[in-house]
Each structure stands twice: as C-alpha cells, then as structure tokens.
Amino acid sequence: MATQQSRSAARLMMAPAVILLLGWMLVPLIMTLYFSFKKYLPLRGGDLGWVGFDNYVSFVTSSSFWPSIQTTLIIVGGVLVITLVLGVLLAILLDQPMWGQGIVRILVIAPFFVMPTVSALVWKNMFMDPINGILAHLWRFFGAQPVEWLSQASMPSLIIIISWQWLPFATLILLTAIQSLDSEQLEAAEMDGAPVLKRFWFITLPHLSRAITIVILIQTIFLLGIFAEIFVTTGGAFGTRTLSYLIFQRVLESQNIGLGSAGGVYAIILANIVAIFLMRIVGKNLDA
C-alpha cells in the first residue's frame, strides 16, 4: 500500500466489509443498551417509557441473579477441568503408535460434529432417562435404584454432557501440541533419570502449557454463553439456570425486554472481565 492512490482504493474496497461488521456488532449492542433503559413489555402495554437504571437494579437484586452467576462459573470451571484433564490423557494415548490409530482419532473427534441440541437430547433420552436410559439399566443390573440424573444430579449431568461435547476440541489441540514435542527431549530426560511421571510433569506438561491456555481461552468464551444444552435438558430448572438462560427467561418467558437487555449488558461486562483476565495470562504464555 505504498501510494496514496492504492491506499484510498484499499479503503474503498474494504468499506463494505467494515460497514457490515460494524452494523452487525453495533446495531444489536445499541439496541440492547436502548431497551435496557426502558420499561418495555410487548404483551402488557408495549413501550412504557424511560426508566433510567431501574432495570439494572432489579436484575441484580433479583434472587436469581447471584445463583445464576454461580451456576455459570461452576459449569465453565467444571467443564474446563474435565476437558483438560481427560484431554491431556487422551492426547497422550492417541499419540502412542497403535493399531487402528486413524479410526480411533476420528471417533474421538466425532462428538464435536454433533449439534449441541442433538447431543444433549441423546444424552437426556438415551443415557440419563431414569426409565429407559442406558445408565438406568446399568444401575438396575447391579441392583441399584436408577438415578434421576437431570433432577437429582442436574449440575453434574449438565457438566458431563457439555464436557463430552468439548472434549474432542481440547484433545485435538493438545494432540497437535504433543506431536510437536521433540522426542529427544523425553529421551534426554529418561537418561537423566526421570521416570515416566516426572517426564510428564517436567517436560510434557510445560510443553503443553501454551496449548492449554488456548483451550482455556476459547472454551471459556464459548461456555459462558452455553444455552441449547440447558434448554433441552432441564429447561433451567434444578439449579441449572446460567446467566444467559436467566436473560432468555426474562425476555421470552416474562416478556420483559427491558429487564433482559439490562441482563445482557451485565453478560457483556462479565464476558469482558473474563476475556481481559484470560488475555493477560495467554499473552504472557504466548510471549515466552
């Protein structure tokens, strides 16, 4: 882009994309902000005028707010821990030369291709159903009382379902990282007298740290907004109401657009706090 002319040409060419992207982002954001300062009840009188920060105050003071934040963080944290631990183990396993490696790798990746709604339904109806689910049969086979997974152990169930979906992603990223580990380093450590576990701890794990931060970053961003899995399994009952689900209920079930929009603004703030926090860590890790 050396000359004046080519620079202005470039600007002209990029303009449609930039304008489209800006519109895409700005219009919903501005509308959310706009509605969050209004009392807007589509089925009960429509636009009832400006209300200042009332929506913000009542969203936070509602008894469901803090539990929903807590639920969100537990789900994100739980899924991260499970996918990372299992992901590292699976990646190490898949890195070993074995028979049928190609097929096993495809099988491991497969859950990622299943739509969240579908996989949640499969889990709900085929695994966790207290009467016909496979787990129920298994429990009965051992003479135990089947667990009503989605009501009695709603949070663990939900975390299991979501982890199942995200495990392939974590495994894939970690596997590529493990494959780039120089085998001579492991051999050097072996000669230096480090047994298997110490080799893992001192060589493999530090080598994976970058991939692990990337998995944490990307998964956190997606998991904060998790919705379909909750919608089709518990419908937000049994203590599984996350922040995004709470917003959904405020807008569509209570038909209170203003209140929901205020919640949306909180969600944006939460996501940004997490993002900044993560960017710091990742930035540090990517520099090194």
Add this chain to the structure above:
Amino acid sequence: MGQIELKGVTKRFGEVEVIPPLDLKIDEGEFVVFVGPSGCGKSTLLRLIAGLEDVSGGVIEIDGTEATTLPPAKRRLAMVFQSYALYPHMSVKKNIAFPLKMAKTDPKVIEEKVANAASILNLTDYLDRRPGQLSGGQRQRVAIGRAIVREPAAFLFDEPLSNLDAALRVNMRLEISELHQSLGTTMIYVTHDQVEAMTMADKIVVLQAGRIEQVGSPLELYRAPRNRFVAGFIGSPKMNFVEGEEAAKHNAHAIGIRPEHIEVSTTEGLWQGKVGVAEHLGSDTFLHVTTAHGVINVRVGGEMGLRHGDTVWLTPDASQMHRFDAKGLALA
C-alpha cells in the same frame, strides 16, 4: 569405571536387520569414535548402548556387569544429542541441574556442581538464560554440562557438532578433546565426518551397513586400511583407486594411492595427465588430474602455479601404495 563390551549385539526393526551380530570392546577412559556413511547404524548402535532402544539379541556389559535390559537411567551413561535436547522452558542452570534433581541430590551440592560445570564450560554468565536465548555453541555446552554433572561412567555423543558452523566446530572439537583429557572418562562419539574422527579418537570404529569394517587407532586406519571401504573413507581428500593393468603390474586387482603420496612434475613421471580443476587453498593445492587411468586427485604442498589444461606427470610413491584383491580386501 567406564568399560563397555558388546557381545553379538543385534538390532532389527521389524524385518530389517540394521545391525548384524556385532562384537566390540571399549576400554576405560578411551575416546572411541563411530564413523561411517549416513544410515549405517551409528546412532542406532549408540542408542542401544544408551538403552534407548532394546537389543534384538546379544549382550551389553558395562563395567563387567550385564546391562542389556537395564533402563537408561540405571546405566550411568550420559548422552549429548545432535539436537541438544535442552529443556526449553528451564533456565540453563535448571537444565544442568535436572539430572541431579532427579537423583534427589542435596540442593547445596547441586549448586556447587552446577557452578563447577558452568565454569569449566564458560557458561557462568548465561546461567539464568533460557536455551532459546543462546547461540548454537552455547547450547551445545549446556548439553555437555548437563552430562558432566552426572559424573557418568561414559559419555555418549551423537553428532554433537553437526549443527554448528565450520569455525565453531573446530573450536568445540578442541574443547571436547580437552574435556576428555581432564575428565579421563570414557567417551563414545558418533560422527560421519572423518576429520573429526581422525583428530579426536583414540580408537576409530568404521561402520558400514551395521557391520564393523575395522577398529583401530587413527594412524593404523590411515596406514593399514583393511579394505577398500576403510581406505576410501579415512583420509581427506579421498584415496585414488586404479584398476586394470596398472594394478596387475603390482599383482593386485586394484591399487590405492593417497593424494598426498603422489609426486607431480611438469616434465617427467609415470602417468601423464591433464589438470582439470585446481583447488588453491594457499597452504595446499588439490589437483584433479585426468589420466589414462581415470581422474586422480593429487595434493601438492604450497602453490604450484598449475592451472586448468596444463599437462603434468604423476609418480605414485610405491612404498605408500595399498593393494586390494577382487573382493576389496587389502593384500599384505
């Protein structure tokens, strides 16, 4: 301590026999160099000794006790890899200290030994750096430092200098030789560079396709190569081979004559030829002379003022001639 003996050691990868049964004895304190062309099994042999590969047959003894199935860590051998294999996320200090830490050495002793190794290897100023912030030669020294602190029975080097530039290679060659002098520990050194082999070794093991072609001191191999392969491999520039009637005159299938054992004259001599390429190094001149017996390489001390197309006469020094039979074995 540091005597290693291989008895009938074999290595197969699947169906391929990379190392046919092989016997070798390495004495305490020796500097042994494995040399041979690429793919001949030098690294494999070293890795068998280190315990990084399992033998397919035979016995490995270290200091008189059987070590064939001993895990690498128990063999008290230290290895320096071609890629250095430093731990990238640890500082130089931690890299060198790693084997001691694994052996649960007292931190004070670790501190002392690391400082000692660093001063031997001129690394004291770099102890807090990461390997990524070091030059190739410094990384090599860290890798050696990591090997030294273990006070092993023997050091194993796998082409440690092949990633360095020519000048640095000469330097490091000297440093490793000096290290061997001062430590007196057995060292096994793999290289495909015969100059490294000649300059560093007490004993050279020439390998081809997994077989030992000859074992001996550098000068033994230079003076009395057992076959054509060793004759051609040891010495630089390479030995010239002449077959046919010239060889028959000496009752041999082929005769070999080193470039430095041929006299060049512009007036008279045994073989007439034309100078092809002349490489002027200042101290020496390498002439590629086309004769009736093929291209003959000749080394001439100093500068001879010969150039492309000049006619010269070559006279080989009969006392320095090597004779080979049809199988390539040297005739006495």
